[in-house]
Amino acid sequence: MTKLSKNILDKIKKDKIKPIPRWQFISLHILLWAAYLLAIAFGALAFSVIFRLIGGVQWEMVRLAGKGPVHGFILVLPYLWLIILGVVLFLAGKLFEKTKKGYQFKHVVVVLSSVAISLILGMMFYFAGVGHSVENSLTEKVGPYAEWRDSRDKFLVVPDNGVLVGRVLDIKPKEELMIIDFMRTKWVVDISEAFSVDNFQPQIGRPVGLAGEKISDDEFKADKIFPFRPPKQRKILNPLKK
Amino acid sequence: MQDYSSKTDAEIVKLTLKDQEVFLHLVQRYEGKLSRYIRRIAFVDAQTVEDILQEVFIKIYKNLNDFDPDLSFSSWAYRITHNEAINYLKKMDRQKSIPLESDDEDVVSLIDILESDVDIVKELSKKELQKKVQEVLSMLSPDFREILILKFLEEKEYKEISDILKKPMGTIATLINRAKAQFKQIAERNNLTYSSL
Structure with a gap:
């Protein structure tokens, strides 16, 4: 027995060190995956609201109000939701990288995959009317959101x-x-x-x-x-x- | 006493969870490799190496239930060692200025990197060459230095380095190429190759 191995074993015995129970690691991994999936779900929700906001636009009115189609499109973009989407998907990427095998994938692949999953889910949410429900509830129940919504449409x-x-x-x-x-x-x-x-x-x-x-x-x-x-x-x- | 030399690391991990005395065999199997690795990346004295190593093995013991058999125990142990050594360097704020010490054997391995592409100045004596290579190493950025150490001194495969540093394999390949390029560039600037003469 080397001096180091003796010291280590003595310390383990003296400090009564025990291996951390397996269930704690499993719980941590489950929590991490749950947080990742939650972030993806929020991303999908953000996508469905963005589709609602862009899909509900009357382009004839935008054309009249804007200085050309590009200017009109810039005015129509829901920047608040795009920022929320960016933050949520950035978090999703970071959470995925913390999972056991997450490091094996390139950051760009993780981010693009998260965006793709959220986008597909977001389209499903949109067609199921989730984006509309969320948007309507926020407009009706959250004062500052309703103000933002009205101020966003002032350009019309x-x-x-x-x-x-x-x-x-x-x-x-x-x-x-x-x-x-x-x-x-x-x-x-x-x-x-x-x-x-x-x-x-x-x-x-x-x-x-x-x-x-x-x-x-x-x-x-x-x-x-x-x-x-x-x-x-x-x-x-x-x-x-x- | 039972003979554990024929048992795999994963088998010893399982047995350690039933009997803590078995952990000694893992310590004995890895203390040499890990202490050399700590010395190479952290450049610390023997006592500090021992202190870091003790913390490494305690951490390994505490986290035995998190060991993933899909990963080699060696990569997992190196990863924990890497993290402990980095934490130590951060605590000591020594990542930028490191008093470099390396073995003759290490220097010879690193000279191989240069010899693959450029001619090393043959006129230099062995002692001068070692000094120069040590200087070049000390001038590398810490990330590049560690990846060269893992590849050329610890002789790890790309997959193992990926598991130790928790970076994708593609990134490891890129980092090794960049580290080699930086090593050669600094070597040239320090008159270690014919091309600079």
């Missing part, structure tokens, strides 16, 4: 370009709408000759999109009425729904 309040979005305050069917836009200006909108896209029926308290012409500082004549932030995805984007 450009009456001089013939485009307006806001919440319906009052309705005179087939004649007039009273709305308050996301810049807090009230408008009387003539809808007597307006075409309603997707047979959309405006409702008091809900958002509406309008394309047409500004008549005065508080009057607007609409050519088209668009569904804006519909509570459910449009049929064309919902192949799972009968």
